[in-house]
Amino acid sequence: MKKLFSGAGGILAGLLVAFVFFGSSSLGAEEQALSSENKSNAEAVYVPHGEHDEYYLINSGGHSGQLFVYGVPSMRHIRTIPVFTPDPATGYGFDKESKEMLGGYTWGDLHHPALSETNGDYDGNFLFATDVANNRVAAIDLEDFHTVDILEVPNIGGPHCAAFVTENTEYIFLPTRFSLPFDTDYASLDDYSEEFRGVMSAVTFDQESKEFDVAYQVALPPWSYDKARAGKRDSSDWAVISTYNTEEATTNLEINASQADRDYIVLFNWKNLEERVANGEYEEFNGEKMIYPEKHKGDIYLVPVAKSPHGIDVSPDGKYFIASGKLAPAMTVFSFEKAFEAIENEDFSGERNGLPVLNYDSVMEREVDPPGALGPLHTQFDERGNAYTTMFISSEVVKWEYETGEVIDRHDVYYSPGHLVTPHGDTADPQGKYLVSLNKIAKDNFLSVGPSHPESMDLFDISGDEMRHLMSVPVNPEPHYGQMVHRDVINPFHVYEMDESNPNAVYDQNDTRIERDGDNVTVYGISMRSKFIFDAASERPDVIEVNEGDTVTMHITNTDFDQDIVHGLGIMDYDLNFEQMPGQTKTLEFVADKAGVFPIYCTNFCSALHQEMTGYLMVKPKE
Amino acid sequence: MSKKMSFQSATSLFIAAGLLIITIFLPWWGMKFYAPQYQEGLNIIVYPYKLAGEIDIVNSLNHYIGMAQFSEESFPELQFLPWIIAGLALLIVFTGLLRKMSLLYGLIGLFILGGILGIYDIRRWLVSFGTDLDPMAPITVDPFVPPIIGENTIANFVTNSYFSYGSFLLLLVFLLLLFPLWKERHQ
Numbered sequence: 001m002k003k004l005f006s007g008a009g010g011i012l013a014g015l016l017v018a019f020v021f022f023g024s025s026s027l028g029a030e031e032q033a034l035s036s037e038n039k040s041n042a043e044a045v046y047v048p049h050g051e052h053d054e055y056y057l058i059n060s061g062g063h064s065g066q067l068f069v070y071g072v073p074s075m076r077h078i079r080t081i082p083v084f085t086p087d088p089a090t091g092y093g094f095d096k097e098s099k100e101m102l103g104g105y106t107w108g109d110l111h112h113p114a115l116s117e118t119n120g121d122y123d124g125n126f127l128f129a130t131d132v133a134n135n136r137v138a139a140i141d142l143e144d145f146h147t148v149d150i151l152e153v154p155n156i157g158g159p160h161c162a163a164f165v166t167e168n169t170e171y172i173f174l175p176t177r178f179s180l181p182f183d184t185d186y187a188s189l190d191d192y193s194e195e196f197r198g199v200m201s202a203v204t205f206d207q208e209s210k211e212f213d214v215a216y217q218v219a220l221p222p223w224s225y226d227k228a229r230a231g232k233r234d235s236s237d238w239a240v241i242s243t244y245n246t247e248e249a250t251t252n253l254e255i256n257a258s259q260a261d262r263d264y265i266v267l268f269n270w271k272n273l274e275e276r277v278a279n280g281e282y283e284e285f286n287g288e289k290m291i292y293p294e295k296h297k298g299d300i301y302l303v304p305v306a307k308s309p310h311g312i313d314v315s316p317d318g319k320y321f322i323a324s325g326k327l328a329p330a331m332t333v334f335s336f337e338k339a340f341e342a343i344e345n346e347d348f349s350g351e352r353n354g355l356p357v358l359n360y361d362s363v364m365e366r367e368v369d370p371p372g373a374l375g376p377l378h379t380q381f382d383e384r385g386n387a388y389t390t391m392f393i394s395s396e397v398v399k400w401e402y403e404t405g406e407v408i409d410r411h412d413v414y415y416s417p418g419h420l421v422t423p424h425g426d427t428a429d430p431q432g433k434y435l436v437s438l439n440k441i442a443k444d445n446f447l448s449v450g451p452s453h454p455e456s457m458d459l460f461d462i463s464g465d466e467m468r469h470l471m472s473v474p475v476n477p478e479p480h481y482g483q484m485v486h487r488d489v490i491n492p493f494h495v496y497e498m499d500e501s502n503p504n505a506v507y508d509q510n511d512t513r514i515e516r517d518g519d520n521v522t523v524y525g526i527s528m529r530s531k532f533i534f535d536a537a538s539e540r541p542d543v544i545e546v547n548e549g550d551t552v553t554m555h556i557t558n559t560d561f562d563q564d565i566v567h568g569l570g571i572m573d574y575d576l577n578f579e580q581m582p583g584q585t586k587t588l589e590f591v592a593d594k595a596g597v598f599p600i601y602c603t604n605f606c607s608a609l610h611q612e613m614t615g616y617l618m619v620k621p622k623e
Numbered sequence: 624m625s626k627k628m629s630f631q632s633a634t635s636l637f638i639a640a641g642l643l644i645i646t647i648f649l650p651w652w653g654m655k656f657y658a659p660q661y662q663e664g665l666n667i668i669v670y671p672y673k674l675a676g677e678i679d680i681v682n683s684l685n686h687y688i689g690m691a692q693f694s695e696e697s698f699p700e701l702q703f704l705p706w707i708i709a710g711l712a713l714l715i716v717f718t719g720l721l722r723k724m725s726l727l728y729g730l731i732g733l734f735i736l737g738g739i740l741g742i743y744d745i746r747r748w749l750v751s752f753g754t755d756l757d758p759m760a761p762i763t764v765d766p767f768v769p770p771i772i773g774e775n776t777i778a779n780f781v782t783n784s785y786f787s788y789g790s791f792l793l794l795l796v797f798l799l800l801l802f803p804l805w806k807e808r809h810q
Contacts, residue, residue: 529683562680608687609761 041470044461047074055423055484057436058113058127062478065108067129067140072423072434072484075459075473083138083147084108084131091568091578092147096553096587101150109133112227112481114163114172116207120232120318120428124489125207128172130159137163137174137212139205142490144581151212155199155286156180161225167236167428169207171215171270175200175225175241182219189250196222199290200241202270216277216289218300220266221353222248224257227311227378230270232318232428235336237271240321244308246352258327262360263309264302264352265323267339272299294354301343302352304360305332311378311419315387315402316428320365322402324376324389330369331376331389333402339363368405370398377418378481380425382432382462388425390417390437397437397460399467411467413458415441419481422462431486435460435467438479446474455479494563496583504555505585512536514544521546523554527567527580530609532556532600542615548595548622557585560606568603571617579604595621628722632803636719636727639799640712642792647671647705649789652745654769656681658779667693671704671789688778689760690752700744711737715800724807731800738797745771 047053053071058081061068065085069078085107086093093102108131115122126148127140135156141148153159157178165172179198181187187195202215228241246263249256273291276282281296282289293300306328314321323332341347342362349359375393382388387402395416399409419438423431442456454474461468498507506512506524514535515522523544525534532542534554546552558567558580570577573594578586602613649670656665665684666676674695682692695701711733718726746768754766762778769775775782 529687560680560683562677562683612761 041468044468044470045073045075045459047071047076052487055434055486056490057421057482057484058115059438059475059482060110060113060129060478060480061476062111062480063107063109063133064477065110065131066476067110067113067127068476068479069145070475072436073459073461073470075436075457075471077476079145080476081140081145081147083129083140084110084134084136084150088577089579091580091586094576094588095578096589098147101147103136103150103152105131105134105136107133108136110480111160112163113483114165115483115485116169116205117165117427118168120167120236122424122427122483122485122489123169124485124491126169126205127483128163128165128205130162130174132158132160132177135159137172137203139210139212141210143492144496145492148210149205149212151203151214153201153203153214155217155288155290156201157198159201161200161228161241164228164230164239166230166239166270167232169205170274171202171204172212173200173202173228173230173239173270175220175228175266177224177226179222179224192222192250193248198223198225200225201288202273214288216273216282216291217285218268218273218291218293219285220293220300221246221355223264225266226309229312229314229321229426231321231336232314232316235314235318235321238267238269238336240303240312240314241266241268242305242309242312242323244310258308261307262304263307264357265305265309265312265321265334266300266355267303267358268300297354297356300355301339302355302357303334303339303363304349304357306330311376311389313379313381313387313426316381316383316430318428320402322379322387322389324378326375326377326392329374329376330367331379331387331400332367333365333405334363335365338365366405368400368407370400370407370410373398373410378420380420380422380435381430382422382425383430384432386432386462388420388422388435388462388467390420392416392418392440397435397467399462409466411460411469413437413439414445414456414472415439415443417458419479421482421484423484423486425484433461433463434484435462436482436484438475438482440478442474445472494582495561496581496585498561498583499585502585504587505557506555507557507559509533509536509559512541514538519547519549520551520553523552523556525554525556526559527556527569527602527613528559529565529607530602530613532569532602532613532615534615540616542600543618544600544615545618545620546592547620548592550592550619552588552590552592552617554588555585556580556588558582565606566604567606567613570601570603572599572601574598574617577603592617592619595619628724628727628803628807632806633719633722635799635802635806636715639796640715640719642799643708643712643715643796646789646792646796647708649792650675650787651789651793652771652785653787654782654784656684657781657783660779668787670701671708672701674698674701684780687760687762688764689757689762691755691757693752698748707737724803727800727803731804734797734800738793742771 053074055072057070057072059068067081082092092098110129113129116126130137136152138150157176157180159174160177161175163172179196181195182197198220200218204213204215223243224245226242231238243264245257282291305323306325308327309323310326311324321334342358347359347362348356350357373391377390377392379387379389389398396412400407417437417439421436437458439456442453455477457473457475459470512525512533523534561583565582568579598617600615650668653668668675750768753768
């Protein structure tokens with residue numbers, strides 16, 4: 001018995017030793033592997049001081065109305081660009097020019113930024129974005145990353161589907177999310193199908209004068225237009241738009257717009273439309289040139305697609321357009337060439353709202369349905385024939401070959417991705433080095449700040465066969481879409497040049513002056529390290545004296561022509577402030593409707609004597 | 624009684640005159656300012672007829688210690704220096720044409736005198752700008768005189784003064800003026 005016990009005890013002890021020894025050492029190896037993978041991931045995203053990121057990532061800010069600029073691969077947030085929303089930090093919406101540009105709106109819903117293109121690739125000149133909430137389109141000059149023009153487009157209902165540019169930025173197209181009463185301001189929802197239209201606008205942008213113009217509009221059927229892309233290379237005269245609610249439902253769209261098994265892709269030839277307008281084949285409508293597709297036939301076709309698609313993307317070679325079936329689990333690859341052939345042969349399966357419907361089987365190239373991948377939304381590309389598609393519901397990115405449909409790799413993202421971005425990933429020349437998925441949900445990814453969470457981004461290295469997840473980062477809401485562009489394409493300047501032709505600018509402090517004309521007081525002043533000079537000849541050059549009720553116009557020029565020497569000008573209790581770049585002239589216009597003594601001070605830390613950079617607005621009370 | 628110089632010596636003088644004219648369009652002297660915020664350096668570059676570099680930025684920084692503003696107007700030399708140089712060049716050509724050694728001795732003397740005056744002038748300005756500081760200035764620093772060549776530290780700035788291409792060419796002009804002395808030494 002004793003022998004048995006000691007034998008069993010020996011075996012047990014041996015097992016224990018074996019478990020402790022081997023068990024812990026195998027755990028150690030796993031930890032070690034994880035930690036070395038973390039280290040190599042850290043090295044892949046670290047950008048040391050003195051060096052710069054390789055790519056700019058310019059993200060939409062959704063309902064903040066702003067754009068956010070990040071560096072890739074470090075994912076550092078570099079700058080916020082106010083576009084559709086006032087921004088006290090820069091004075092955007094406070095000074096006269098930007099205030100007029102904003103048109104009184106205090107918010108915007110910035111969705112899909114689009115860089116200007118030359119020969120189908122980003123040229124780094126301008127970035128365009130639309131405001132879904134207030135029907136505006138904006139241009140950001142990439143020489144100074146400031147908004148230079150905003151146009152409010154008439155007759156439209158939320159350009160969610162924009163912006164997308166044609167191959168050489170001939171047009172920026174704005175299809176819309178909502179259809180609205182067409183001939184009248186008000187119509188009953190009972191008459192939706194007859195009275196409503198979804199108007200698409202073709203907008204041009206003059207890069208010299210930096211101004212938008214509406215070239216023409218198209219009165220499309222009363223559906224919701226979701227995403228759109230211009231063709232590339234051989235298909236560059238064409239564009240495709242995804243639609244939903246072709247059911248023309250007017251309530252509870254969640255259910256009622258999800259009934260039909262098929263919705264449509266609108267396929268249109270913008271070169272033909274352009275020619276039609278040039279030939280006068282349009283009708284004047286509310287100040288715009290309107291094309292009615294049911295009257296002016298031959299430019300617009302419908303392609304049936306699995307129900308309620310969301311994203312639609314064009315492969316870099318311009319041969320295919322890929323629709324993602326938000327409610328169907330597959331990506332459908334269509335062939336432009338086959339579509340052109342079907343149009344040529346009038347291979348139609350019918351007509352809808354006066355538009356010919358192409359035969360699905362004639363145009364469809366293949367359906368790609370990775371098992372278990374749910375909710376495909378958007379696709380980007382690399383230069384090696386791969387497509388990368390986000391799966392909202394199964395929260396992953398799927399890498400697949402668009403020529404064969406073969407799935408190469410899949411990787412989780414954290415969590416629920418909407419769009420994704422690869423460098424130059426929507427152009428004819430993608431650079432498949434990185435991939436950023438723009439996620440809608442962050443949950444517990446980051447330090448908790450309570451119920452309000454940031455959105456999140458996942459960065460991948462996609463240079464190899466397998467996608468390598470490098471890191472997750474918080475991101476400002478809401479990253480609907482972004483543009484990732486190589487740093488060599490963007491060439492910003494740092495100091496505004498002297499503009500002697502600008503009547504509001506003063507560069508020599510001896511030219512500073514305050515002029516009075518009746519109730520109008522105009523200040524021609526400068527800001528410099530570390531003082532304001534409004535009137536050099538005055539006993540107190542940094543004081544402005546006006547009477548209660550005067551209209552005051554302040555033209556101020558920052559005369560420090562030195563990189564990153566920025567001044568601000570805030571006026572206490574007058575709710576006024578702006579920031580001024582080196583060499584820049586800005587104008588503030590207001591009515592001095594409050595009597596008293598109001599300090600003026602530099603709001604942007606400029607120098608060691610920044611605190612001393614002050615003055616006064618003296619508003620004499622009415623007698 | 625004065626000896627006539629050889630053709631080679633005269634040629635040397637003509638070349639000297641040509642080079643002297645070229646120096647008018649080259650920088651003679653400069654000062655570079657480095658600070659933690661200005662790793663790339665700020666320049667004051669002095670040509671015989673103009674100032675170049677980031678003069679406005681240097682001025683906007685110097686005003687904190689009460690230094691007078693640099694400008695082309697504050698240096699009257701820039702108005703007449705090109706004419707003096709051109710005059711000297713003309714005298715050299717003249718000497719070359721007459722081939723008179725005695726005139727050359729005079730020229731060399733004039734050149735040495737000019738050089739001494741030039742260096743004295745730079746020194747005078749450095750003393751004036753470094754020591755005549757506005758007592759009302761926000762930042763009080765002890766008066767200082769930066770060297771004509773080399774480093775100096777003032778507040779967060781390290782300055783580096785140096786002679787530039789124009790001065791090097793000037794030295795070559797001087798050697799070309801001396802060449803006839805060597806060339807004619809046996810005659």
